[in-house]
Amino acid sequence: MSDGKFGRRDLLKRAAAVGAGVAAASAGLQSAVAQDAAPAGEAMPMVPKRKLGKTGEMVPVLLMGGSQKFDPVFDKMLHRAYKLGMNYIDTAESYANGQSHVTLKPFIEQVGRKNLWITSKSGMFGGSGPGTVAMYRDAIMKEFDVLGTDYIDAYFFHGLKHTECLEPEYIKFADELKKSGKTKYFGFSCHDGNVVDLMNKAAKLGGDAVNMIMFRYNFTMYGDVELNKAMDACVAAGIGLLSMKTQSSVPQDNEMVKKFQSENFTLHQARLRAALEDERITASVSGINNMQILMENTKAVTTAKALTAKEMIQLHQYAAQTAEYSCRGCTHLCETKVASDLKIGDQLRYLMYAECYDQRSEAQQLYAKLSVSERNFHSVDLDDATKACPQKINIRGRLEKARALLA
Ligand code: SF4
Known part of the structure; x- marks a missing residue:
């Protein structure tokens, strides 16, 4: 076993050997080098890629979150991320009051549409019931107008809460979108509601109907048996899994945050790395709103170092002792x-x-x-x-x- 190239079972053994009981998984994170993304003389490693379920598409393990407004003239952070291999942008018409789409458009023109993978989403219609197909159909048309593109690589139902939205009429609608060329792939995001039920239903439909799922997943959930079973079912069905909220939800001034010790990683990096060391996760999306976070995240996935058992134990303790915030x-x-x-x-x-x-x-x-x-x-x-x-x-x-x- 060498640094950065170990498997899920290895990490389980290491954690178990020290009594942590951490059900973390690991996959090697390899990278090439981006010669032109760094200041003169420095070579920055490229963000590695993984295969996205049955689609067979290779996507970077770090996705560029698009929930903010970008610099419409020349967004240095987007360009730096792009040069580091983060050519996948996750956005939504609702993000930043519509400004995400508006301010992404110049960047798309600058680097060329065909060089990017763009995921967008709509939904979250409010109220207690699911949105109708007609509501989703109206919503998706807005995506193209503002982004200035005639297709998106993947279209998601946004913030899905209701398993009814995976009934045949909705899947038929998604298939129509794919056939029309408006989107290549279909999936959904979910950060609350019964994620396990949604994932299990998607797994039954299979990876040709639901190509990918973006869901809340981080190191605090390793012991969630039902979630793990649902994740396994999705992977077996060929559904690509994308994690979000990898940092969990503990305030940054919490004592446990300050206690974390590691020679190789900040706590932020360790939490991100922990999600990606689960080989079932294709990629993680991060809300990157400044250059420092971009570089911190990139280093976390391009280093040859892996999380040690000691670091995993700290994360495990951290999860247990801060549960009341998560x-x-x-x-x-x-x-x-x-x-x-x-x-x-x-x-x-x-x-x-x-x-x-x-x-x-x-x-x-x-x-x-x-x-x-x-x-x-x-x-x-x-x-x-x-x-x-x-x-x-x-x-x-x-x-x-x-x-x-x-x-
Ligand atoms: S407050 Fe507790 S029960 Fe409610 S969503 Fe959060 S973790 Fe679940």
């Missing part, structure tokens, strides 16, 4: 226990963007879009919701924090 988005457990429209999962996710991902203004915009009844928790009995929470989160306390930071 909302997993399982809103079917808590939101069904309150007698109002209160959006617990959304509010805690926006709080995470502000506390952990340095995206406070984006989080404030999202928070402001919630209706009064979706935000209001003061007059709501939260006892049953709190009892139902597997992470033992102080829901009222965290909602208060969200209001203090985001209102």
Whole structure:
């Protein structure tokens, strides 16, 4: 076993050998060198690629998150990422109030459409029910107008919560899109709701119907048996898996954050690396909003060093001791226990963007879009919701924090 080239079983053995019980997996992350992406004289390693399920497409293991507004004249960060091999941009018409699409358009023209892989998504229509096919059909047309492209590589139903959206009429709609050339592939993203049910249903449909899934996955979830089974089923069906929220949701000033020790990785890098060392994950998407994070992320996946068992144990301890901050988005457990429209999962996710991902203004915009009844928790009995929470989160306390930071 050499650094950076070990397999899933090796890491399991190493973790088990020291009693960590961490069900992490690992795959080698190899890279070539980008000669022109670095300052003069320095050669930067290229972000490695992996195969995306049954599609057979090779995509970079780091995807460029597009939830922010870019520099419409010349976005240095996008260009640097592109030169490092991150030619996959994950965006959505709703991101940054539409500004993600608007400000990506010049970059697409600068590097050439055919050199990029673009994923976009629509949905999150609000309300408690699934969007209709007609709603998705209307929504996708906006994608092309603003991006200035006549196709996107993959189209996602955004923030899927309802398994009904994988019924035949929706899959037929997705197939029509593929046949029309509007998109090559179809999938969905999900960060709350019953992710396990959604993934299991997708696995039954198979990797030709649902080509890829982007879901919340990080080191705090290694012990989730049902999620692991659902991931295995998706991989067996040929569905490409993309992880997001790899940093979990612990505030950066938490004591456990400060305690992490490693010779090779910052905690941020270790958390990102931990998701990608699971060989079932093709790639991770990161909200990269400055050059420092871009370089930190790139180094995490291009180094020949792998996470050691000691580092995995630290992550395992960190996950256990900070569980009360780590909302997993399982809103079917808590939101069904309150007698109002209160959006617990959304509010805690926006709080995470502000506390952990340095995206406070984006989080404030999202928070402001919630209706009064979706935000209001003061007059709501939260006892049953709190009892139902597997992470033992102080829901009222965290909602208060969200209001203090985001209102
Ligand atoms: S507050 Fe708890 S139950 Fe609700 S979504 Fe978050 S982790 Fe799940």
